[in-house]
Amino acid sequence: MQVKEPLCSSEIGSLWLTYQQKTMIQRILEYFLDRADDQEAKNIIGMLWQELDFYVEMIKGIFENEGVVIPKGFTKEDVNLDTPPLFENGFDIMLIRLLKEVSLGMYSINLNMAYRADVMTVYEGLTMVSYKIYKLSTLYLLKKGILTRPPIITPPKRTEFIESKKYMKGFKPFGEKRALNAIELGILHHGIETNNLGMQLITGFAQSAKNKEARQYFEKGKELAKKHIKTFQDLLLENDIQFSATSGSTVTNSTVAPFSDRLMMFCIDLLNGFSIVGESFGTFFTLRNDLSLKIMLLAKDVYLYGQEGLEIMFKNGWYEEPPQSEDRDQLINRTE
Known part of the structure; x- marks a missing residue:
């Protein structure tokens, strides 16, 4: 056996x-x-x-x-x-x-x-x-007409190669920047889509959470999601592309929580991690340096926001401790 x-x-x-x-x-x-x-x-x-x-x-x-x-x-x-x-x-x-x-x-x-x-x-x-x-x-x-498809572009007709590092430049106070490529358009669209949904979710959490500190934390997250959306929308508008958000409001006026504060905080913690990973992907695969910098700064904001959330969870005993390795110093220095 x-x-x-x-x-x-x-x-x-x-x-x-x-x-x-x-x-x-x-x-x-x-x-x-x-x-x-x-x-x-x-x-x-x-x-x-x-x-x-x-x-x-x-x-x-x-x-x-x-x-x-x-x-x-x-x-x-x-x-x-x-x-x-x-x-x-x-x-x-x-x-x-x-x-x-x-x-x-x-x-x-x-x-x-x-x-x-x-x-x-x-x-x-x-x-x-x-x-x-x-x-x-x-x-x-x-x-159902709830989900918005990414922007449509004219299909390329021939293969081309980048021949100058100017392709990466986006910090030009005067003159035109190059148009966004298909990868960058997809990253910006995805960023707006996910942050729009996150904003609705965290708004519901903010108006229904019982713990005051959690409510304030969710309110701060709502404003952070708005900052993401505005940053990405402005970049699209510079490229003459208007993002069409999902239709209708998705949050009611209820102030009664269907979930525990612990569950809501854990859910946002999970989505914070997803956001950081997604924005790291965006930073690496965008080929215009102004986009990379803006996305990187947003990721930093999410990281700091996530750390604040963990502190609230620890303070209230809401985070179940993961399995730990042995503390050898404690075992060696134990008192009989």
Whole structure:
């Protein structure tokens, strides 16, 4: 009989974090499923909940077999279904689409840190789930007219190569800058799209959170999202491109929280990390130096904002401690 290798540190850490994220998403899905009035949206939400539940149970099984304590994660205590609607219909699938985009990036990292076949199976399966739900969500939102497609450009007719470093220059107070290329247009569009959704989400959190410090933190995040949107929109307008945002308001006037403050803070912490990674990507792949600098400064703001959020979570005992390595100094210097 073949004996399994014990879980290594990276596998325990990634499974622990995945458990936190998936149980959080399950609570959000339960709220959306209770509020949805569109059957197609309900089908997407219900399908995702069932798929995630399967892998949450698989992670629990791996931990139990290895003698690893099962994390608390997020439970029924973190969601309240007996509340007025906080978001309008359509927002649910928009958020699910964004969360699956985050998940796809996370699973690539997690899979790279897996060495056991059963752990790899978890991330292979979750990746396929995310691809499926992301596609269904995108097609649903396009059909409903909620999602805006990126700008259309004239297709290139011949291959060309950059022949001068002037291509990178954007700091020209006088004279014309070169037009944005297709990659840069995509990055700016994506930045507006995600920050517009984030602004709506954090607005709902700000007006419903119970903890005053959390409310103020969410309010600060709303203003940061606005700063991102304005920066990206101004860059597009300089290129004679107008971004058309999703139609209609997505936040109601409810001040009753459907989620615990702990869950809402963790959700924003997750999206902060996604934002930093996305803007790092944008900084690297934009070929105009003014764009790179502006995106880099925005990423710095998100990093500092994220650190502030962690301090609030630690202060209120809202962040479950990840598995720790042994403290050798403490063991050696223990008092009997």
